[in-house]
Amino acid sequence: MQHRALGRSPWTGHRSPRAPALEPRIPLINIDDSVMGVFDSLVGLGEHESTYSVLPGKKGQCTANGMIMFDKAVWSPKPCVTCLCSKGEVICDTTMCPPLKCPQTITPAGECCPVCSETASSLDSSITSLDDISELSGDSPDPKDLDTTSVLPSARTQVEKDELLPTEVIDIRDKEGHRKGEKKRKRKGKKNRQRHKGRRREKLPVPRTGAARDVQYESDEDDGAFRIPSHFPIPVPPIEAPPLPSGCSTTDTTVSCINAKLTQIPPISDPDLTSLDLTGNSITTISDEAFNGIPNLEWIDLSKNNITSPGIGPKAFKILKKLKRLYLDGNMLVLIPSELPSTLEEIKINDNQLHAIDEDGLKDLKNLVTLELEGNKLSEANVSPLAFYPLKSLCYLRLGRNKFRIIPQGLPATLEELYLEHNQIEEVSEICFNHTRNINIIGLKHNKLEEHRIAPLAWINQENLESIDLSYNKLYHVPSYLPKSLLHLVLIGNQIERIPGYVFGHMRPGLEYLYLSFNKLTDDGIDSVSFFGAYHSLRELFLDHNELKAVPFGIDEMRKLRFLRLNNNKISNLSLTSIPRNIPPDTRMIDLQNNKIKEVKENDLRGLTSLYALALNNNKIYKIHPKAFEPTKRLRRLYLSHNQLTEIPTNLPRTLAELRIHANKVKKIPKDVFKGMKSLHVLEMSANPLNNDGIEPGAFEGVNIYHIRIAEAKLTSIPKDLPSSLLELHLDDNKITGIELEDFNRYKDLQRLGLGNNKIKEVENGSFANIPSIREIHLEKNKLKKVPPGLPELKYLQVVFLHSNHIAKLGVNDFCPTGRRKKKALYSGISLFNNPVKYWEYEDYDFEDEYGGESDHQVPYYFNPNTQAEVPHFPFPVECAKECFCPPAFPLSMYCDHRKLKTIPNIPSHVQQLYLQNNNIEAVPAGPFTNVTFVREINLSYNNIKFHMIDHGVFAKLSNLVQLHLQHNELEEFPFPLPSSLERLLLGFNKISRLPGNALQGLPNMTTLDLCNNLLDDSVFEEKPFSNMKNLMQLNLCNNKLQTMPPDLPPSLRHLSLENNSISHIPENYFNRLPQIIAIRMSHNNLQNIPQNTFNLPNLLELNLGHNKLKQVFYIPRSLQHLYIEDNEIEKEFQEAEDNQETLNQETEEDHEAEDSYFHPYYH
Structure with missing residues (x-):
């Protein structure tokens, strides 16, 4: 100093x-x-x-x-x-x-x-x-x-x-x-x-x-x-x-203790402190003196703790005379804390257990602007009509995921945005918005509204109401008496059959955005005056996923229309024979699929300098003029599949990143046809009569293609002159007879290889050594007589398809390395069915023993078909239940499957693997397991077991149990308690609707949990059941009734399956807590918009978002290998950085790579 x-x-x-x-x-x-x-x-x-x-x-x-x-x-x-x-x-x-x-x-x-x-x-x-x-x-x-x-x-x-x-x-x-x-x-x-x-x-x-x-x-x-x-x-x-406790950090005015394992608010004395973040701890109480040393706080985040209403002192927040923001999401509050400072401008108490707000619950909060109370137990019965009266400045109110049947009464006059999604609202009365003259947005999706339960004067006279979302209700018609000021109307996912005439006629200045996707509109449900009043104003009109057979009347008169969706209807085609003229020059995407266009002429695309994607699939094109694509200086996607082309078009734009010419009549890839096309990454040429001689030397010189598919052709060997940059090569359905040593010399970075349905008889030893990064090999439907050599040396190999060959013998070293060598990735799939070898008679290989660290010495008896040294010697005859089969080669296993058993037989004490699947068993009593001490795996799938028929604690006593299979039964509840040794639990295809908070406690070794095809809804997440599963790697929750993402997943998770639910939203930064995630499967949900960097994850390999309602593209990492986004509504392509030709000429390869991260090579 x-x-x-x-x-x-x-x-x-x-x-x-x-x-x-x-x-x-x-x-x-x-x-x-x-x-x-x-x-x-x-x-x-x-x-x-x-x-x-x-x-x-x-x-x-x-x-x-x-x-x-x-x-x-x-x-x-x-x-x-x-x-x-x-x-x-x-x-x-x-x-x-x-x-x-x-x-x-x-x-x-x-x-x-x-x-x-x-x-x-x-x-x-x-x-x-x-x-x-x-x-x-x-x-x-x-x-x-x-x-x-x-x-x-x-x-x-x-x-x-x-x-x-x-x-x-x-x-x-x-x-x-x-x-x-x-x-x-x-x-x-x-x-x-x-x-x-x-x-x-x-x-x-x-x-x-x-x-x-x-x-x-x-x-x-x-x-x-x-x-x-x-x-x-x-x-x-x-x-x-x-x-400060360990795990906390501090700046001049902020203390942050996120996930610091705190059980109480730390004693801090610093008058200069203005921000305190205590998210994700185990705090249960807030004493009256908790903030005495930090009286100048302006922002407090206490989300994701265990705070209860009795645990908050009556004057805990009173000293904070400058507090503006208070976050209490994800706690256990049943009431809003009392005596909150009048300076508060924002309060969040989402995902608690609030069950009442009385007239004094929000008193003195005259400066409050934002109030969020989603995910609680609030309803019109427990929220006082005077509860919101003190809120003289409230603009933003969120009450989603509660129990309201009507619009809450007493809304403040200052309110501008109201969100009531996922309630049970059945009525909109005439008086509910009488005093809310400033309201601008109302969200009412996922409720139970019918058009006749919306009062004529409910909102028609609102002067500032511009946006209403009534998606996923019970509407059969577009509601009448909509607000005069309305600009944005969302009606997705109802049962709308008709748009009444003049329903938009009174609106000023006029409706601009109308979304009617996923309804039941027919041609009779839209007439000449259905869109009256909106012809001059509509900018976006979505009519996809309906039952229209023709383009609705009047759409050609909508002069301001920029986006029109008519896909997934019953419209056959427009019978166009040529590319339409007078297409606006700023058009970025043209979709002319399923017409009768025969030729692309020299001037058909003139003036389309901003064109980004052109789809001409399924026409009758046989000729393309050499100068046809000259004007398209920014074209990145060109789709010409299912036409009658006999050659690859010449003079393609150098900006092209994706070219698909599937199912044409192309016989040759000439030299220099792709010359200068350094941005080309995807080439699809399947179903063309192309043989090896048709690929001229130098055809791919200078290009960096990552993905090539030449399936369904006439190749007899693996082409040796393809680009060395390849990551994926698909040569399925050809006539290839063998794999030679030098076939993959050029393809060092190859990660996915498709050679299924060929005539391959032999793979020369050492052939795969040239592709050390390979992840997936498809050799199904060939003529192999043995497992190809060299698989154990492929450290990253995860999937091997060998089914439908002539393989008659297996060796334990056919797939896994020996000695000190270790794999870098676990096998996720090996298929061997439809081969002469009876692979089901072989004891399961312990592939995980070859992954990472030391072998599991608790599993000493795995069958090795090359030696009998590992088969244990028993000095006495192996005991076996008379109803079952105990093969001498596998003395630790007892097979009782497919025997129509109604009860579980007595189990010998030495058994480690017990197979009881595909029977008629209804109960699991403790008796048969009395002497069992060493069992490691029990398979009880495909039976009729119910929860109340399982003796309490019967599984918990099996201290060595590692795997438990109970899928395809009649379980209504989770079968707990379970032993702490358990690693894999499979409960799919049951009727489980409840998951008690303590059901998954005490399972520190659990790596796989399968709960697919049950009746689980969001209520199972209230007690955060997965938060303590520190080693969980795979979680399957597909085919349930989930509407939100599961909270508090452990950071160890690698595979997450949520297919076939009703999830509509992924919170921002949701996956940041899962740094090891490699596979996310969320197809068949209701996803619409995804935050831009949601999937910016360094280890992500597989992403399945097919069959959702996605409208916009999102960031996709380069590490991704498998992307599925079919059947979505993606309409906005990636916005290129260049605004003029001069900028375009200065593009770098890095610029193109950045763009391609949005349209991945595996985008179909």
Whole structure:
């Protein structure tokens, strides 16, 4: 710490010849407010540990060396140093003595600086020698310094200081000057406070700078002395501010303790703190004193804790007079906390258990702008009509996922946005929006509204209401009496059969966006006046997924229409024979599929300089003019499949990234046909009469194609002159007879290889060594007689399809490495069915033993077909239930499957694998398992077992159980308790609708949990059942009734399956908590919009979002290998950065790669 000296006193060196004797007292000096504002480290000025601290709850008081100092108290811990207690902060300053040139120096009594001895010769009785200074300071002087000490002139005397005291005390009490001084000290000490706080936690000394080097002479507006209190309070033990817990971080104004395993709010004393983030801990209570040391908080986030309403003190938040934002999402509150500060502008209490809001529940919150109470148990029966009356500034109210049957009463007049999704609302009455004249957006999707239950005067006269979402209700017609001001109407997913005439005719300025996807509209349901009043205003019209057989009347008159969706109807075709003329020049996508176009002429695409994608699939095109694509300088996607082309079009745009010419009559890929097309990444040429000679040498020179498909052709061998950049090569359904050693020499980066349905008889040893990164190999439907050699050396191989070959024998080393070699990825699929080998007779290979670390020594008996050394020897005949089969080769297994058993037979004690699937078993009693101690796997799938027929604790006693199969039964509840040893639990295809919070506790080893095809809904997530499963790698929740993403999934998760639910939204940053995720399967849901970077995940390999309602593209990482987004509504392609031709010419390869991350090579 550096100390600045004060300005030189006019009395320096001119002392009165006679000074009165002074009583021993603490010396006083001027205090310079430019010194660091807060001296709150634990280091004393003499480099000894001090105890300066602010007392929490004692406003304005300080502690120093074990004593309490009141506000404005002044003291000197050692000579030349004076400290002041100012509003709870300790401020210290050092007086620097100017250099003197005299042979001998002496220090007058009560003074800090020495003077020349001849100057004070008449003051012998009042002068203390330098040798005696240690008696005052308590320090021992260094002997070396005594002979070389410079003589310093005298500072002002104590009498002179006492004479100045009254005036300076008055100055100090001047409020304005004092406030300025405090602000200045805080500004200058801001960085030092943070440094000292860190040292306080680490118990490190504060470095001090030599006084002689840092002497400065400056004046300051707050110079002056302070009178000493005549009495000090009784000393008390020192009080130190405790350090922050581990897992917390801090800045000047923020403390963040996210997921820090806290059980209470940490004691913090820092008036400068404005933000406190305690998300994701285990806090259960908030005491009245919790925030006493941080009264200036403006933002608190206590989401995802276990806070209960009784655990919050009645005055817990009362001290926070500046609080603006309070987040309490994901707790266990049943009531809104009382006595909240009136300064609050935003409150979030989503996903709690709120079951009531009385008329005083939100009192005094006159500044509240945003209130979110989604995912609770609120209804019109427990929310008072006067509950929202105090909210004079409320604009934004979210009440989704509650139990409302009608629109809540008493909505504030200031309300602008109201969201009531996923309730049970059946009626919109005439009075519900009487006072909300400012309302602009109303969200009512996923309710039970019918058009006749919407009152005619409910909202027709609203002047500011521009957007209404009534998706997924029970509407049969487009509602009448819509607001005059409406611009945006969403009616997706109803049962609408008709658009009544003139229903939009009264709107001013007119409806601009109308979404009617997934309804039951027919041609008879739309007439000439259905869109009356909207012809001049509609910009987007979605009529897809209906039952239309023709383009609706009047659409050609919609002059402002920019987006029209008619897909997935019963419209056969438009019978176009040529590309239409007068297409707007700013058009970016043209879809002319399923017509009768025969030719693309030279000027058909003239002026379409912004065209990004052109789809001409399923026409009768046999000719394309060589200059047809010249105007399309930005074309990236060209689809020409299912036509009659006999050659690849020439002069294709160099910007092209994807070219599909599937099912034409192309016989040749000539040299230089792709010359200069450095952006081409996907080439689809299947179902063409192409043979090996048709691929000319140099055809792919200079291109970086990642994905090539030449399936259903006439190839007899693997082409050797394809691009070396290939990641995927699909040559299925050809006539290839073998794989030779040099076939893959060029394709070092290949990750997916498709060779199914060929005539391959042999794979030469070492062929796969050239593709070390391969993930997936398809060799099904060939003529192989053995497993191809070299698979164990492929560390990343995950999928091998070998079914429908002639393989008659297996070896345990056919797939897994031996010795110390390890795989980098687990096998996820090996298919061997329809081969001569009876693979089901082989004991399961323990593939995981070859992955990662050491083998599992608890599983010593796995069958090796090459040796019998591992088969255990039993000195007695192996016991077996008479109803079952125990093969001698597998003495630890008992097969009781497919035997129409109604009860479980007695199980011998030595059995480790028990197979009871495909029987008629209805109960699991404890008796048959009495002597079982070593069983590791039980398969009870495909039976008739019900939950109440399972004896309590029958599975929990099996301490070695690793796998339990109970899929395809009649279970209504989760079968707990279970043993802690369990790793894989399969419960698919049951009737489970409830998942108690403790059902999955005590299962630390669980890696796979399958709950597909049950009756689970969002209520199962209330108790966060998956949060403690620290080793869970695969979670299957497909085919349930989920509407939201499961919360608090463990970071160990790798595979997540949520297909066939009703999920409509993925929260932003949801997957950031799952850093190891490699597969996400969410097909057949209701997803519409996905935050842009949701899937920016470094390890993601598979993403399935097919059969949703996606409208926009999103970021797709380069690591992705399998992408499925079929049957969606994606309409907006990636926006290229260039705005003109000059910019286009300056594009870099990196630019194209960035664009292609949005349209992945596997986008179909």
